[in-house]
Amino acid sequence: xxxxxxYSVVSSSQEEGKYITHIKINKDHQIYEGxxxxxxxxxxxxxxxxxxxxxxxxxANSLQLKNAHNVKFMAIVDPKIHNELFLEYHFEDNNQxxxxxxxxxxxxxISLKINAIYKLI
Amino acid sequence: xxxxLLKEPIFEVERILELIPQKSPFVMVDRLLEYTEAxxxxxxxxxxxxxxxxxxxxxxxxxxxxxxxxxxxxxxxxGFLAGLDKPKTGFIGSIKSVxxxxxxxxxxTLTTYVEILQEFKNVTSVGARTEDERGKLxxxxxxxxxxxx
Numbered sequence: 208x209x210x211x212x213x214y215s216v217v218s219s220s221q222e223e224g225k226y227i228t229h230i231k232i233n234k235d236h237q238i239y240e241g242x243x244x245x246x247x248x249x250x251x252x253x254x255x256x257x258x259x260x261x262x263x264x265x266x267a268n269s270l271q272l273k274n275a276h277n278v279k280f281m282a283i284v285d286p287k288i289h290n291e292l293f294l295e296y297h298f299e300d301n302n303q304x305x306x307x308x309x310x311x312x313x314x315x316x317i318s319l320k321i322n323a324i325y326k327l328i
Numbered sequence: 329x330x331x332x333l334l335k336e337p338i339f340e341v342e343r344i345l346e347l348i349p350q351k352s353p354f355v356m357v358d359r360l361l362e363y364t365e366a367x368x369x370x371x372x373x374x375x376x377x378x379x380x381x382x383x384x385x386x387x388x389x390x391x392x393x394x395x396x397x398x399x400x401x402x403x404x405x406x407g408f409l410a411g412l413d414k415p416k417t418g419f420i421g422s423i424k425s426v427x428x429x430x431x432x433x434x435x436x437t438l439t440t441y442v443e444i445l446q447e448f449k450n451v452t453s454v455g456a457r458t459e460d461e462r463g464k465l466x467x468x469x470x471x472x473x474x475x476x477x
Contacts, residue, residue, distance in 0.1 A: 209380065209382050209387050209389065210379065210380075237353055237379070238353065238354050238379065240351065240352070240353065240354075241350055241351040241352050241353050241354030241355060242350055242351075242354040243349050243350065243351070243417050244351050246417060248417075248419055250354065250389070250393060250419075251396075251419065251420040251423075252388075252389035252390075252392045252393045252396070252420070253389055255388075255389065255392075256387070256388070256389045259388070271388065271428070271431070272388040272426075272428055273427070273428060274425065274426060274427045274428065275423060275425070275426050276423070276424065276425040276426075277422075277423075277424065277425075278422060278423040278426075279421075279422045280419075280420060280421055280422060283419075
């Protein structure tokens with residue numbers, strides 16, 4: 208995990224090739240002191256990292272982001288309002304790289320859409 | 329590139345922090361080397377204890393955030409020239425594409441070139457490319473950033 212104590216996994220499941228992971232964000236994490244002072248916004252790059260780390264857990268293999276495209280941040284994730292996130296994604300694995308497509312949701316709707324390719328390392 | 333409107337590069341961290349909305353421990357840019365109306369050159373000496381360093385490597389989020397904050401720094405200087413007393417809060421709205429060729433090691437220094445592709449209301453499209461100290465290309469991106477008051 209890149210950021211210590213940033214989140215915990217509440218539950219994770221898989222059905223018909225779709226992975227669903229329920230994550231709880233630590234709203235008091237120190238990144239919010241800087242992003243931004245008195246206005247906590249979960250950094251988009253940190254939301255993207257959640258998918259990589261979740262796929263790593265599923266695969267029991269380290270990944271490195273090779274490219275991402277059409278990543279859309281649809282709504283701000285203010286941890287004081289939304290600290291529960293649901294990742295929903297699927298991926299293809301060709302033994303060298305992982306092609307992942309997914310969304311992150313709060314109880315109010317989609318926060319993020321991501322398309323990413325990771326290499327297995 | 330047009331002639332830089334910056335008389336001399338800005339290396340003072342206090343001055344950089346006046347130009348970007350991000351603050352410690354989430355600061356991923358530390359110098360402004362060149363500024364023109366449509367481009368900028370920035371840099372970052374990656375601290376070994378940076379929050380986005382893991383096992384001595386500056387992570388993918390670190391590199392992408394560095395590119396986004398390079399844009400932020402360009403915009404901060406633009407605001408400074410226009411007489412704003414503090415930078416507007418801004419964040420990534422979308423990433424059209426990002427390619428990562430290699431991750432830098434902590435302790436090394438990045439150089440990043442940003443190019444303003446389009447500005448419309450509070451949304452700016454920007455292209456960025458980041459090199460290591462030897463001029464090796466580490467990453468490129470095209471993203472849209474959004475500012476709010």
